[in-house]
Amino acid sequence: MPAESERTTRAFDRRAPLMLHPDVALRDEAFGALAYHYGNRRLVFLKSRQLVDIVRDLDAHESGEDAVRAHVAAGEIDRYCDALGGLVASEVLRGR
Amino acid sequence: MGADSTLRDRFERGLAAPICLTWELTWACNLACIHCLSSSGKRDPNELRTEEAASLIDEIAAMRIFYINIGGGEPTIRGDFFELVEHAVDRRVGVKFSTNGSRIDATRAARLAAMDYVDVQVSIDGADDATNDAVRGAGSFDTAIRAMGALADAGFENFKVSVVVTSENVGQLGSFEELASRYGAQLRLTRLRPSGRGVDSWDRLHPSQAQNRELYRWLLDHPNTLTGDSFFHLSALGDPLDGLNLCGAGRVVCLIDPIGDVYACPFVIHDEFRAGSIRDAGGFAAVWRDSALFRGLREPGSAGACASCGSYDACRGGCMAAKFFTGMPLDGPDPECVHGHGERAAATPVLLRPRASRDHSARVPAGSAAT
Numbered sequence: 001m002p003a004e005s006e007r008t009t010r011a012f013d014r015r016a017p018l019m020l021h022p023d024v025a026l027r028d029e030a031f032g033a034l035a036y037h038y039g040n041r042r043l044v045f046l047k048s049r050q051l052v053d054i055v056r057d058l059d060a061h062e063s064g065e066d067a068v069r070a071h072v073a074a075g076e077i078d079r080y081c082d083a084l085g086g087l088v089a090s091e092v093l094r095g096r
Numbered sequence: 097m098g099a100d101s102t103l104r105d106r107f108e109r110g111l112a113a114p115i116c117l118t119w120e121l122t123w124a125c126n127l128a129c130i131h132c133l134s135s136s137g138k139r140d141p142n143e144l145r146t147e148e149a150a151s152l153i154d155e156i157a158a159m160r161i162f163y164i165n166i167g168g169g170e171p172t173i174r175g176d177f178f179e180l181v182e183h184a185v186d187r188r189v190g191v192k193f194s195t196n197g198s199r200i201d202a203t204r205a206a207r208l209a210a211m212d213y214v215d216v217q218v219s220i221d222g223a224d225d226a227t228n229d230a231v232r233g234a235g236s237f238d239t240a241i242r243a244m245g246a247l248a249d250a251g252f253e254n255f256k257v258s259v260v261v262t263s264e265n266v267g268q269l270g271s272f273e274e275l276a277s278r279y280g281a282q283l284r285l286t287r288l289r290p291s292g293r294g295v296d297s298w299d300r301l302h303p304s305q306a307q308n309r310e311l312y313r314w315l316l317d318h319p320n321t322l323t324g325d326s327f328f329h330l331s332a333l334g335d336p337l338d339g340l341n342l343c344g345a346g347r348v349v350c351l352i353d354p355i356g357d358v359y360a361c362p363f364v365i366h367d368e369f370r371a372g373s374i375r376d377a378g379g380f381a382a383v384w385r386d387s388a389l390f391r392g393l394r395e396p397g398s399a400g401a402c403a404s405c406g407s408y409d410a411c412r413g414g415c416m417a418a419k420f421f422t423g424m425p426l427d428g429p430d431p432e433c434v435h436g437h438g439e440r441a442a443a444t445p446v447l448l449r450p451r452a453s454r455d456h457s458a459r460v461p462a463g464s465a466a467t
Binding site: 025027041 | 111115160212215
């Protein structure tokens, strides 16, 4: 069953460029999106629309943090960077 | 994931498409298990044709349903079984299918092991032949064990050994785990439901209160055991079990039967919970999105008789199907309520309980003389 999406991670570098893992598919939902990893067969919940917009926009930015800054207010940047770190840890995202 | 009340609330209002879609490919089965949810046995001539099944898979792919659970009956009996599985995985729809193992020989095991996105669940209901065969029929334990051996020999890693927990096998959980690990497999435990032929075997097979407490502790101690969120009614005993801990019927979960009828979940195969047919105009997507039944299930429910119970937030009143098929009100306690509020279910005579609208049984179920 579903894994937690916002697990924090030690090794996450928010200045690094990120992409959606090629084995992952997204499905939009009212609360955000479901992300399914065909490799490890885990389902992860993206729990806000903004997080989904950031994830879909990663390719257009030099780093995960840049993508976050393009979508959320200053006070929320750390929280959303942490969320990206969680998605890296669960292999929804990876470096590019 | 643990209890996340915001997400659970969202899920209770329904998703754009199911997460857990069960599709029973056929009612044909060479076994006659006494707890069969779909009263399987005989094939229905009106079963979905190969082309219909393939276009349903196309629709499932378009709805971004990432994987489906295929069951039956014994799904591998269908001559187009592998064709349909390949059609699904080619469209990135993963397939997990349940089998009694009777057709998993070395050749088929090798074919399955070579496919991406396919997972296999071999069903047993006892850790030895006596316990298992009393429920699933003579010889069925050896058949399942042979299939597990074939899968392991073919290099199929991490397939599932799927067990319905009963009063007769609840003492064997450790043995099931050993058995699964012997074949490099993972144990999956699910809850017995009084559905299908289970109406007649429920009183004999469902775990007692003490057995359910034992099961709950075992699940907490073995968090890697898969359960499909099956035992959320036991979360009222203390810490929540892993999973969403909600009834997903018509919200997150649904069932498609062999003739394309859509039900709220695999455990409520009854006219009252039939949402429509994939053969209707609009297909499966329209049934999922628009059926009056599913829209109703996505409305906030009433806690009914459970409203004053401090555990309601943990168990949400339990399983709709377990209540329905034991003749209990749907807005009251589960028949296995851990606080004993459901015990009057036992007072409803079996003959007065609702029965599945269709019976596909081919012959007398295994061990029925003993029920």
